[in-house]
Amino acid sequence: MKNNRLKHKRVLWLFLLPGTLLYLFLFAYPTLSGLFYSFTDWDSVSPSYNMVGLDNYKDSFDSLVFRKTLLNNVKFMLSVVIVQTVVSLVLALLLSRNTRTRVFLRALYFLPAILSSVSVGLIWSFVYDPTIGMLNLGLRGAGLDGLAQNWIGDRRIALYAIAAVQVWAHAGQMMIVFIAGLQAIPGELYESARIDGGSRFQLFRKITWPLLAPSSAIVIAYTTIQSFKAFDLIFVMTDGGPNNATEILSTYIYHTAFGNYEFGLASAGSMIFLVVLAILTYLQFKALRTDRAF
Amino acid sequence: MAFKWLGRLMLLLYAAIIAAPLYFVLISAFKPTTAFFADPLGWPQPLTLENFRALFEQQPMLRYFGNSALVTLGTVALDLLLGSLIAYAIVRFGGRIGAFFFALYAAGLIVPTQVNMLPLYALVRKLGWSDHLLGLVVVSVALFLPLTVFMLTGFMRSLSREVLEAGSIDGAGEWRLFARIAIPLSAPALSACATFLFVMSWNDLLMPLLLINGNSKLTLPLALMQFRGEYVTNYTTLLAGVILSAAPMLVLFLFLQRYFIAGMTAGAIKG
Numbered sequence: 251m252k253n254n255r256l257k258h259k260r261v262l263w264l265f266l267l268p269g270t271l272l273y274l275f276l277f278a279y280p281t282l283s284g285l286f287y288s289f290t291d292w293d294s295v296s297p298s299y300n301m302v303g304l305d306n307y308k309d310s311f312d313s314l315v316f317r318k319t320l321l322n323n324v325k326f327m328l329s330v331v332i333v334q335t336v337v338s339l340v341l342a343l344l345l346s347r348n349t350r351t352r353v354f355l356r357a358l359y360f361l362p363a364i365l366s367s368v369s370v371g372l373i374w375s376f377v378y379d380p381t382i383g384m385l386n387l388g389l390r391g392a393g394l395d396g397l398a399q400n401w402i403g404d405r406r407i408a409l410y411a412i413a414a415v416q417v418w419a420h421a422g423q424m425m426i427v428f429i430a431g432l433q434a435i436p437g438e439l440y441e442s443a444r445i446d447g448g449s450r451f452q453l454f455r456k457i458t459w460p461l462l463a464p465s466s467a468i469v470i471a472y473t474t475i476q477s478f479k480a481f482d483l484i485f486v487m488t489d490g491g492p493n494n495a496t497e498i499l500s501t502y503i504y505h506t507a508f509g510n511y512e513f514g515l516a517s518a519g520s521m522i523f524l525v526v527l528a529i530l531t532y533l534q535f536k537a538l539r540t541d542r543a544f
Numbered sequence: 545m546a547f548k549w550l551g552r553l554m555l556l557l558y559a560a561i562i563a564a565p566l567y568f569v570l571i572s573a574f575k576p577t578t579a580f581f582a583d584p585l586g587w588p589q590p591l592t593l594e595n596f597r598a599l600f601e602q603q604p605m606l607r608y609f610g611n612s613a614l615v616t617l618g619t620v621a622l623d624l625l626l627g628s629l630i631a632y633a634i635v636r637f638g639g640r641i642g643a644f645f646f647a648l649y650a651a652g653l654i655v656p657t658q659v660n661m662l663p664l665y666a667l668v669r670k671l672g673w674s675d676h677l678l679g680l681v682v683v684s685v686a687l688f689l690p691l692t693v694f695m696l697t698g699f700m701r702s703l704s705r706e707v708l709e710a711g712s713i714d715g716a717g718e719w720r721l722f723a724r725i726a727i728p729l730s731a732p733a734l735s736a737c738a739t740f741l742f743v744m745s746w747n748d749l750l751m752p753l754l755l756i757n758g759n760s761k762l763t764l765p766l767a768l769m770q771f772r773g774e775y776v777t778n779y780t781t782l783l784a785g786v787i788l789s790a791a792p793m794l795v796l797f798l799f800l801q802r803y804f805i806a807g808m809t810a811g812a813i814k815g
Binding site (some may be wrong): 255257261262263265266267268270271272273275276277278279280281283284287314340343344345355356357358359361362363364365366367368369372373374376377382384385388391411414418422423427428430450472476479481482486487499500503504507513516517520521523527530531 | 547551554555558559561562563564565566569572580583604626627629630632633634636637645647649652653654655656658660661662663664666667682684685686687689692693717718719720732735739743746747748749750759764765768769772779782783786789790791794797801803805808809812813
């Protein structure tokens with residue numbers, strides 16, 4: 251019997267083998283070799299390179315562009331997290347009951363999430379176009395000429411204009427997470443509270459909000475990481491411009507490696523990126539673990 | 545009462561925010577370019593398929609569709625196969641071995657493509673896989689594997705141990721247990737995972753951008769990026785391309801809405 255089981259277990263190694271080899275070779279090894287490249291001055295073209303120690307890291311933190319990039323990342327992340335969490339929560343509260351209209355609206359709000367970010371980026375570059383874009387034409391049509399902007403061409407607002415697109419594309423998805431959380435709250439809680447004369451606001455504060463905490467943690471954690479590693483939308487809409495106003499870590503890495511041929515420096519950027527993401531992920535796990543629901 | 549109307553107003557407003565850009569794109573793609581510049585917001589007058597015809601005439605659209613379909617289907621199928629084998633082994637091993645392999649893949653969840661893009665680019669070029677669709681499939685499979693393993697292991701853990709134990713006492717080997725019991729019972733998780741991988745892979749920009757440069761190998765998102773350069777002022781044709789590239793996904797969404805919403809949300813949360 252025991253022998254039989256052991257033999258069974260030995261076969262299981264074959265189950266692990268193909269995927270794990272692939273994973274080690276095309277995922278784990280590249281991550282490690284990225285660390286190696288970050289200590290070199292390789293330009294991605296020449297056959298040789300020199301070891302430069304920690305110079306790339308020092309140069310990164312000394313560089314104004316890199317510091318601006320980090321700051322942009324934080325600005326982009328905070329605006330997306332705040333707006334997307336609030337928007338998706340409000341939508342979920344309004345749509346938590348299952349009626350036909352509500353189910354339809356949920357699907358409509360979710361729809362942008364299935365579009366490729368290239369499509370979303372192109373659609374919104376077009377909507378934001380200063381002369382023939384729907385947004386400015388609409389504003390002018392409504393007599394609000396003063397509000398018309400060069401949305402993604404103006405370095406003061408471009409980053410936030412793209413953050414709005416990110417929310418447009420993903421708030422519906424986060425709304426679904428909140429709706430699942432809301433529907434798990436037992437209805438009797440509300441009934442008894444209402445009998446005790448609780449106001450709508452009190453019901454929200456005393457019942458909905460605390461019981462929704464696990465969903466809020468998921469939404470905030472997911473949105474934080476997703477917005478921190480954004481690439482596609484910015485690459486499609488502004489490519490980091492104007493004047494680096496929308497450059498974030500991922501586009502900075504791409505430009506440094508493939509535009510400036512500073513592969514080593516860009517690799518150091520990748521490693522810094524990874525460290526920040528690891529910290530964010532650790533915080534996410536901690537936040538989710540402390541909730542009893544998990 | 546006032547509260548209720550405020551709520552309805554907000555729902556209506558958000559519906560407009562979602563729908564207006566899509567509507568704008570839709571009407572523009574069915575307009576002649578000249579009519580578009582004369583009145584960008586107006587109803588297409590006359591309604592024309594000219595933009596779509598131009599795309600098919602000037603671009604190898606069918607080839608791009610084929611490339612995207614090949615890469616997406618290959619990636620989804622291989623990821624599900626390899627991922628479910630690994631998840632099954634992790635659950636059956638259990639103990640320290642199971643925990644080790646689970647942690648190995650979970651660690652991969654932290655590392656996004658954006659971090660791995662440079663070394664992957666260098667590695668693929670060294671291997672001579674650049675500009676091969678098959679190379680793109682293999683790299684994509686590896687990239688999505690951590691998430692696939694994570695989702696499927698979570699589900700397979702919940703399968704009743706007794707069912708599997710009973711099978712193994714009956715003398716069924718692991719292969720049979722896997723194929724006859726674990727896989728059919730995991731159908732809900734597999735379909736959620738498949739939907740998620742399908743959307744991610746069909747829409748992926750970064751990997752094709754790094755690995756593909758030949759004209760004949762472009763996937764749809766890359767082809768769109770190229771059209772943007774070619775149709776700089778010809779918005780209506782570019783938008784026809786946007787609609788075409790999203791069409792298969794939209795049709796699937798229409799019919800499999802519930803699976804899309806459930807699968808993509810599960811994938812997002814687990815990732």
